[in-house]
Amino acid sequence: MNWERYLDALSRVPHELAIHIIMVLISLAVAIAVSLPIGVILTRPRFRKLGALVMNILNIFQAFPGMAIIALTMPVLGLGLKPAIGALVVQALLPIARNTIAGLYGVDPNIKEAAQGMGMSEKKVLFEVELPLAMPVILAGIRTSAVYVVSVGTLAAYIDGGGLGNLIITGLNMLWAEFIIVGAGFGALLAIFFDRGLSYVEYKLTPPGFSIIK
């Protein structure tokens, strides 16, 4: 153990952590903006058949390993932060779209019919009945994505994306345990922070009586 190296590693943490958080937040925001509307469109009665098909495809893609996606972006987009964000967006899209579709399908058809019977327009049913009821499932998807993106974000350092992975890689290359521990520790804390924070939001937004059994 070498205290100077610890200090050296710690002094690099704010910069790398900031890059990591920015990377995660941008890719999550883009992924939500893209896959939420797609999920909503695919569950409309008009596209119902297409929805089932897309759901199956997404299920298959769920098996696609994160590292493969990071590695595949490099030949296409090159090195740097932007390609890393691109790879993370692809990564984050799937769980959100999947959970949006699953959540909207999961809304009791009786409730939708009751809303229609009360004279609500299709739009109103969507925004005031379906989306609030599907919100816990959608948020669970966003949470899965967030944790996943933080995790794969550490790999982004290999394609020059920066972030906490930089510290871990330096540590692995030089066999400096101090760098590994600092980088891995903050990476783990960041992931746990996102997980806990979003699960709190999820808990707060779940309508009473509709909490998912955990």
Add this chain to the structure above:
Amino acid sequence: MSNLLKYMIENASMILNYANTHFSLIFSAVVISLLVWVPLGILISRNERLASIVIGIANTIFCIPSLALFSVFVTIPFLGLGRSSSLLALVLYAMMPMVINVYQGIKVVDKSVIEAAKGMGMSSRRILREIQIPLAAPVMFAGIRITVVMATGIAAIAAYIGERNLGRLITEGITRNHVEMILSGAILIALIAILFDTVLGAVERMLVPKGLKVRRSN
């Protein structure tokens, strides 16, 4: 595309070698996790307080980025670079899907079925062995399926800590800027993961008892 095929054919023996280590790592990880996590899952299904603690731990471990977990084990002296670190990390990641699926599988068994068994005079151990576990089998198997698919992907990252498996094609391809190498690694890993997922999914559907099938298709 033709370059890719050419590369794969020219290096077939190396790729097969890597695939072999990849499979053996996944296989040992899955076997160990079955031995450790299934009994733990059954245990916590009978003790609520323990269950919430264990599930909390499993969820927390699952959050830790894989590169971080792998590299932290490298710094522990008796684990070091290579197989034992990667195996331990994979087994720990398997805790979440395995333990929780076993636990939930046992928990969601219809209460009236259990009561009927009690009424027939079965002891609680016999109920567990003859009713809860068989009925939970499909859910447990879903956990195994998630574990296998996840392990396929995460095992690739173990290439950074000295495992010589398919992930090595990606790591070395990135260092050498060798596109065909990266592509062959990424595509092979993805294909293997998707293959495992499809095959195990089919097995899972076969495992569901006939009477429960209707409920699943809804």
